[in-house]
Amino acid sequence: MTIRTRFAPSPTGFIHLGNLRSALYPWAFARHHQGEFILRIEDTDQERSTLEAVEVILEGMHWLGLDPDEGPIYQMQRLNRYQLVIQDMLKNGLAYPCYMSEADLNALRDAQIANKEKPRYNGLWRPEHGKILPEPPVGVSPVIRFKNPLEGSVAWQDAVKGLIEIRNDELDDLVIARTDGTPTYNFCVVVDDMDMNITHVIRGDDHVNNTPRQINIMRALGGTPPVYAHLPTVLNDTGEKMSKRNGAMSVRDYQKAGYLPEAILNYLARLGWAHGDAEVFTKEQFVAWFELEHLGRSPAQHNPEKLLWLNHHYIQQADTKYLSELVRPFAEERGIDIHRGPNFEQVVGLLKDRANTLLEIADGAKLFYMPAPQHSAEQIVAHIPEAIKPALNDLRRAIEGCESSKEAYAAAIKAVLVQHQIKMPALAMPLRYALFATTQTPAIDAVMALMGWEACTERLNLVLS
Incomplete structure (x- = not known):
């Protein structure tokens, strides 16, 4: 069996370190097993998806050397495939149209909350043997719902969290297509993972609640669920979930601040994974060592000081010629003419031992290219x-x-x-x-x-x- 993993971001915002970790681990797992790594852009949320966000994702992955074997594959380019699967599901009784209005759904939810019940769809339009359904309202386009099993449970052996089991009566009938025919996230994911022969899904544990629904849909379609590994959340340095709202920096921010991709990759690898006491290692060592069994179960916390220390280490160890090429754009941004002064590579070689970032080297280089001071x-x-x-x-x-x-x-x-x-x-x-x-x-x-x-x-x- 060929190991096939995927990174499937939604291009609805900037990509931060926590997001990139969800790309690094499946990439490393595929490389470790001589498998294949797929990049899939989950862009069915057309109101929030942007081309700029896609570009940032592609740039960030390329910067870190996480180039995929396939992709980017865009979900919006696969709409015909999803619609064909939905038609087959309707034909085979695996899904059904639901005409309940948003107002009725909200009223139902409010009543359930008032009665201290779990808010969920009540199955009004679910066809059952001997059940008489209401007349479809004229001029109303229905959503399509998946006919979730009513009994039993769905269970999987998570590679990080261990056995997880959810009763089916805890799950309602998921909407798999909106009124305009656009398929929904949880449905598209299943079709994609089946079509792309994904063997291992390594992603954040904010997806744990989606997994039982996805497994039920996959089994209904005759597929075999992949191995799931749900990664604990990455917390920021104050203990909150890492996000833009909580001050997380984007990948571009780290590039602009003068961090080396080698340092970022090394740092990300240790945010939830370990190989003994190893703190500093190459990309090749990381791939050779990476196994799902070494993933941690506790949330990882972002430590800016440790990242800066790693960046300093990689700058110190870097080949000076390579480093000078990285510093050159930063110097040019500061108006430094590196051709009017000492050899730039030698300047970088002198400055690199004390620098934490490429930006610090560029700032230090100003000294060598300024005109002679005019002292009063x-x-x-x-x-x-x-x-x-x-x-x-x-x-x-x-x-x-x-x-x-x-x-x-x-x-x-x-x-x-x-x-x-x-x-x-x-x-x-x-x-x-x-x-x-x-x-x-x-x-x-x-x-x-x-x-x-x-x-x-x-x-x-x-x-x-």
């Missing part, structure tokens, strides 16, 4: 004491013709410190200010090596002349 007399007096100017002057002479290495500049600085019998802070702070109009930079010898002796000498001249 007052600024020079405030930041460059007269007593240190002889040392700066000797340093200026020492670096003339200096080779472009951190070691060479460190040696020049050390010689000046020894010559003038001063400590490093006494020289480094005024030196930084003279070169960049700030006292905060990476290691000054490394910075000077990147800038080159001509640029450093030119800037020292401005404060020593």
